[in-house]
Amino acid sequence: MKMEKQKGFTLIELVVVIALLGILAAFAIPRFASLEREARSATTQGLSGSVRSAAAMAHGLFLATGVSPVNMEGNNIAITNGYPDADDIADTLADSTGFAVSTAAGTTTFAKTGTTGTCEVVYVEAIVNNPPTITIDTTGC
Numbered sequence: 001m002k003m004e005k006q007k008g009f010t011l012i013e014l015v016v017v018i019a020l021l022g023i024l025a026a027f028a029i030p031r032f033a034s035l036e037r038e039a040r041s042a043t044t045q046g047l048s049g050s051v052r053s054a055a056a057m058a059h060g061l062f063l064a065t066g067v068s069p070v071n072m073e074g075n076n077i078a079i080t081n082g083y084p085d086a087d088d089i090a091d092t093l094a095d096s097t098g099f100a101v102s103t104a105a106g107t108t109t110f111a112k113t114g115t116t117g118t119c120e121v122v123y124v125e126a127i128v129n130n131p132p133t134i135t136i137d138t139t140g141c
Contacts, residue, residue: 040114040138040141044141047093047099054084054092055084057072059083059084069088075092077091077092081127082126086107086123089108099121109122118137120136120137121135121136122134122135
């Protein structure tokens with residue numbers, strides 16, 4: 001009888017490979033899970049920069065033209081103390097997708113959707129001789 005050489009992997013080789021993949025996954029999954037929080041935080045920080053820039057551009061446009069409201073890309077932006085008022089700050093942004101926008105009593109809040117904690121940018125309109133206050137809270141991202 002002639003012996004044929006078999007091809008393939010032994011059971012032990014397969015078990016070793018599966019064990020190694022399990023060990024690698026145990027280290028990789030926690031790293032990828034924390035990236036989600038960091039991404040939400042970075043998105044919120046990016047929106048904060050956009051709000052600051054939009055307020056500064058509207059302020060510059062107001063100083064250049066001397067009229068209120070100013071027109072920014074087809075949107076009339078009401079000016080309060082030289083800066084966009086809270087009702088119109090969201091209209092100065094090209095895109096605020098992923099954020100729920102709410103306005104009350106001179107304050108606009110951009111809250112990141114899909115979070116259970118506080119992950120937001122808050123715009124408080126300008127008071128006399130002071131620029132608007134823009135704060136960011138990423139503790140709950």
